[in-house]
Amino acid sequence: MVIASTGFFDGVHRGHSAVLDRVCSLAKEQGSRAAVITFWPHPRAVLQQDAARFRLLTSLEEKRKLLHSMGIDDVHVLTFDRDFARQTTEQFFRKYLKDLYGVTTLVAGYDHRVGSDLDQTQEQMFEIAKSVGITPVRVEECISGNKGVQTIISSTKIRESLLGGNIERANTMLGYRYGLEGVVVEGQRIGRTIGFPTANIMLYEPLKLLPADGVYAVWAESLGKSYRGITNIGTRPTVSNMSEKTIETHILDFEDDIYGLSFKIEFVKRLRDEHKFASLQELKEQLVKDRESAITILPENFEKLR
Incomplete structure (x- = not known):
């Protein structure tokens, strides 16, 4: 049977x-x-x-x-x-x-x-x-939801939440943290020059939904270990005139070379919109604030990803 x-x-x-x-x-x-x-x-x-x-x-x-x-x-x-x-x-x-x-x-x-x-x-x-x-x-x-605002859980409602940048609502409906997985590819390495190297991801599944453009506190996984991170999804307007979206993650307290390796992130909270800054120095100052926000949001006892 x-x-x-x-x-x-x-x-x-x-x-x-x-x-x-x-x-x-x-x-x-x-x-x-x-x-x-x-x-x-x-x-x-x-x-x-x-x-x-x-x-x-x-x-x-x-x-x-x-x-x-x-x-x-x-x-x-x-x-x-x-x-x-x-x-x-x-x-x-x-x-x-x-x-x-x-x-x-x-x-x-x-x-x-x-x-x-x-x-x-x-x-x-x-x-x-x-x-x-x-x-x-x-x-x-x-x-x-609560008695005041209730939503029938559906894939459509979750997509709407992700596209609106409401990661916490999407995660609640999913029952787990929404994530992306891909291979780390070469970027322009501009982040490295200001003390914020990033892992640029090419998704294994190109039809995966990307959350709204912006900066997020995330859990990242590389080489079997979990790390705190901040991820930017968008067109990087401060350093590029291109319209193509990228997925870039700065991994906190991490310096290994992982180009060509599998990389996974899971979203915890949206920190802010993506902005165009007047200079790389202004961008760096904001990234310092983003890093501090991520440290506050993500606990020290690192969580295992799915």
Whole structure:
């Protein structure tokens, strides 16, 4: 027997956790496997639904790790293309859930639907599941906030928070710190001349969503160790006339050469907007203040990154 849920699970956030926890608890009760059937790439990218601007909260590898960390035994990734998108709900349930993966129980979030026949209600989808021998289980929405201001947690709401620079709200909805990972590449080394060398990141997943331009207190990880850091996302207007965004991190109390190595950051708090300073000296003076702010925000007992 297999207890499963389907969906893209971008961000694997607290709203998803409610569904995944139910999958795992039912699997444990019934002595079954806990599984997730997910897709790649994102349907919006394939179906060209604002694909040029759409960005992801998690790479495929991040998603796999998060799902397994929540107790999911098996993560099945199906290729999403236009032919796949044409399947009806019944075709998808029968071909993949029932015949291929042996799903006996399907756990679904409050608004989850699948198949090309999207005009149907979730109740109708559940009836189709029953008709092919799958028991459906519905999980209610997960809400964030206090009684005065409450938000149903969703990937869209988290993207909005990140794009607005509200890292703390995004992290609360995610249930963990939002992060970026990539390889350290050569920069102009201007920061080194003013006492603030930076690690410039080229992302492993180019479609990862970047938080709003600005300076952030972050946890950084290099060579298996965690460090406090300050990250600038933006166009570096003080030292460059280019419009291309960069991701630069000054790692506190760190002097190793890590060019070409993997590097990870997790965002804790937004410190300020990105500014154009009149001189490198003014920039340096502000960076000193940013460093002190980061030291105040980030505890001395360094935290392990995901």
